[in-house]
Amino acid sequence: MNGARFSAIYRVRCDASAIDARARAIATEQSVEMPLSAIDDESILRDIAGAVDSIDDLGQDLFEIRIGLSIATVGGDAGQLLNMAYGNTSLHEDVVLHDLVLPDALEEAFGGPCCGLPGLRERLGLPERAFTCSALKPQGLPPDRLAELAERFALGGIDFVKDDHGITDQAYARFAERVPAIAAAVRRAVTVSGHATRYVPNLSGDLGQMQRQLCIVRDEGLEAALVSPMLAGVATLRALVRDWPDIIFFAHPTLGGAARISPDLLFGKLFRLFGADAVIFPHFGGRFGYSAETCRRLARNAMAPNPRLRASVPVAAGGMTAERVPEILDFYGRDVMLLLGGSLLQARERLTDVTLAFTESVAHYPRGHDDG
């Protein structure tokens, strides 16, 4: 048996007198899940049972505990990593999975993005500036209307235009009709704009359905796709990354229940580990309540130098406006993608113009900042 460990760091709200027992209980729950007294195999007690490495009192009945868990139990399966790190413990209301510290071997086993930030910079021929992205909405529109929107976004020089994550394979916009229609519209626009806008269709359903959707993506000559790992299962993301190494995968945070798993861990670290090239998350000050500090840590996790994992592109989204471009780029630097959806769509007939203003303010940053 291999005794190598990874560390799971939890934040537990509990009475000081109970924290020692609580930490031991979590270590057991997340490993052997049975009374240690009932285990007679020494190698399991030594190598497999979780161990409490440290307990820090953060004050006000909040504790940070660090548990060592066996990497042999993960077996190279993405779902199983989440299962071991937080499976049953997620059912306790007072425990948040705060962070994971993974040994090199585990990072190598998963391997991270195939393309990632460096691949995106190379494929798009954009060595320096931030990337831009928008979203096709609202759901309910038929394929021709979505295609028309995509065309206008592309005429505005956007880098990526993605399906809203709610656009799946509904009767009013079947994947097999929608994706070719939108792809054709974007191709038309690109011949006009001269800028290689990429359309990012949203994958949905089970793995088999997603594989068939990716055949359409490939047949249309598209290079990217959107997946929701917490809906689809993280093992589904891994399987897609493994089978489609040339596709740029965007990960959507939906159902991330991020208050229970730290967003910087789940979106910044784990989605990257499992192979997302770009990870979408709500930037602070928009529709969601993330703090600046959470967003900073998330972006840092997505891009932390790592010889085993390509960086993922942090995609700041969630109620952004074009006016905020300089502020957001001041905050993240240029290694970021900005995703504006509703605020561009609100311009209605002026959509191409406001998209152009958005893409130019990103292209000309920091000049636009100094001017404006």
Next chain:
Amino acid sequence: MNGARFSAIYRVRCDASAIDARARAIATEQSVEMPLSAIDDESILRDIAGAVDSIDDLGQDLFEIRIGLSIATVGGDAGQLLNMAYGNTSLHEDVVLHDLVLPDALEEAFGGPCCGLPGLRERLGLPERAFTCSALKPQGLPPDRLAELAERFALGGIDFVKDDHGITDQAYARFAERVPAIAAAVRRAVTVSGHATRYVPNLSGDLGQMQRQLCIVRDEGLEAALVSPMLAGVATLRALVRDWPDIIFFAHPTLGGAARISPDLLFGKLFRLFGADAVIFPHFGGRFGYSAETCRRLARNAMAPNPRLRASVPVAAGGMTAERVPEILDFYGRDVMLLLGGSLLQARERLTDVTLAFTESVAHYPRGHDDG
């Protein structure tokens, strides 16, 4: 466009002065996800945009809001139902998805369990009493040791013996070696005990890997399998139920983060809707903090009479002991499965005896209750 709706019921902690705007924001977030002012298509505003149906003040800054959402947006995809009901809103810390009220058409589209409670009663030839189940643990044991445990459980007359949900396809107990070894051990025991114990292997990885695992399950003549829908993705569960209608699927609650989605909704109602024949959940008074009321509602949801959906078997688990059998059966009645793991394994060399005592106390209930 079809204007039919389902209802999502949320509990929101918020200031009374803000709840109206908050409810409208959730209705928009979970449907069109863009400013309504930017939508010019009347049919989308009428049929697709979410509508606030009611807001109830529960006191102490807690509100229950009911939002009508379009069933056309779901498109028959299990993942998409969760996406529409709670996707982005799960990222808000102060909103819990409390319940869903689904129209008949949506229930028919998903279809629920193939076997369910009535099928289990028929296949096992057990028209009346509660079912019994135990778990193979700890992970780290090699296949022969797991097989030995399974054999002893089977000699104790247990109905089902399942893999621990942490036992997947690790190097020390590969699925392809473990499952045949355990299946053979259980077959041996059954010839001795005369009771048809069923082994329930745990599926893991992506859908393709699970399909290959189920081929082994079938080849071994096994009838049941365990799946973790929140790890695998609910669409993965649906695909398995569709492709393997003869398999009895147990659903494990791991990663259910049940404090954010009501457990009675997620495990009792949705896992049933998506086809789990038996749903495992932590019974109150064990290792997890669920209330009696939560467990009662969960079991009620799993079994509520429904002409479109077979009932799922509620499987009470999570730190139960044999002494509690009468109390638990008093609470649930006989339409339940009792899952005892660690408390039986703690008996070590007396495992078969204590399993026998457990299975007999269930078989003889309520007599054992009156006697004891």
